[in-house]
Amino acid sequence: MAFEFKLPDLGEGIAEGEIVKWRVKEGDLVEEHQVIVEIETDKAIVEVPTPKTGKVLKLNCSEGEVVDVGSTLITIELGSVAAAAEDPKAADVGVSSKAEPPAQEDTEEAVSVVGSLPTAEEFLATPLVRALAKKLGVDLARVDASGPGGRITEKDVRGAAEGRGETAVADDKYGLVERVQIRGVRRAIARNLIAATKNTAVVTGMDEADMTRLWDLRKREKDVAKERGVHLTFMPFFMKAAQHALRDHPHLNASVDEDRVEIIVKKYYNIGIAVDTPDGLMVSVVKDVDKKTILELAQEVQELGIKARERKIKLEELKGSSFTITNYGTFGGVYATPIINHPDVAILGTGKVKLRPWVVDGEIVPRRILPISFTFDHRVVDGREAASFMSKFIRYVEDPGLLFIESS
DSSP: OEEEEEOOOOSTTOOEEEEEEESOOTTOEEOTTOEEEEEEOSSOEEEEEOSSOEEEEEEOSOTTOEEETTSEEEEEEETHHHHHHHSGGGGGGTOOSSOOOOOHHHHHTTTSBOSOSSOTTSOEEOHHHHHHHHHHTOOGGGOOOOSGGGEEOHHHHHHHHHHTTOOOOEEETTEEOOOOOOOHHHHHHHHHHHHHHHSOOEEEEEEEEEOHHHHHHHHHHHHHHHHTTOOOOSHHHHHHHHHHHHHTOGGGSEEEETTTTEEEEOSSOOEEEEEEETTEEEEEEEOOGGGSOHHHHHHHHHHHHHHHHTTOOOGGGGSOOSEEEEEGGGGTOOOOOOOOOTTBSEEEEEOOOEEEEEEETTEEEEEEEEEEEEEEETTTOOHHHHHHHHHHHHHHHHOTTHHHHSOO
């Protein structure tokens, strides 16, 4: 009896995935719960196990192919493992009479993010890089990797191709072009940004904050944090300042139910942090910001950032935000018009801190100035409330001692 295994629901909002690597081939015997394929979803690599025991009759999808949830992945002839175990000839092909049952951890983590794409003995490369290598005829096994964790990058592949003296193919009359499919994280980013701009009435306001006191505070406490293995950045302070300001502006800590035309005001403070990764922008979510200390937040931001960049982050750690902060100042940006992380209704952007002349008590003095951009959904709040939120946020940034005096 043949069983067609279809791509299951891998998580909230995930409609498709890209086949990264088949763990089995046609003719193989598989056990229930055995991982058979690695699939790249919007923001993670997941291992998909088979729910049945049997013999692989057909792989219905190729590596690099994008498949929808519900599409048939593999066809399995049921009961083949048990039958093979009873067959004396099975010993000749190395099939044991009794397969070792899968560990409980494997079952529970069947659809969780894996640590990396291939094993240590294989090359590390994203599906896009693999496709490019195939197009250019480059053997990835012979490419020197320069990316983090030994990952082969697009530049590595192109360098290998150029080293052979190969050139790209001219696609139009103006010169050489390259067509790159939008896949994986980049496809998710494109879809989410379109949804955010299409379904919201966005407005962006900008302001500045004198964060000299906060600058000095972080400088004093940085070594203390380092002794505890924590890299103390400004982000935990920004998170706390935003959380305190959101208490007085709850409609900005919310989402919109489009079908019922309702504002869903969140009673929790889960702040999404935009993380730049080699595969694109990810928003990791720090839960219950109001219940954590500055150092605890710093530790979690640090850990989530590492996970995101190494593609080890779990889907659950990318969901559930009620508000988002993006720090484009890290890359030298000053002001921006950040796009709301759907389904949130607001996002705060912080720019590059600059030493500037500033008037304090009638005197012009050098101060550390933080540029701020704040995008909100005008359907949910008016400009007055948005401006009031920004003023509150600035108050906490300029006088960080209030973060420790006032209750969460």
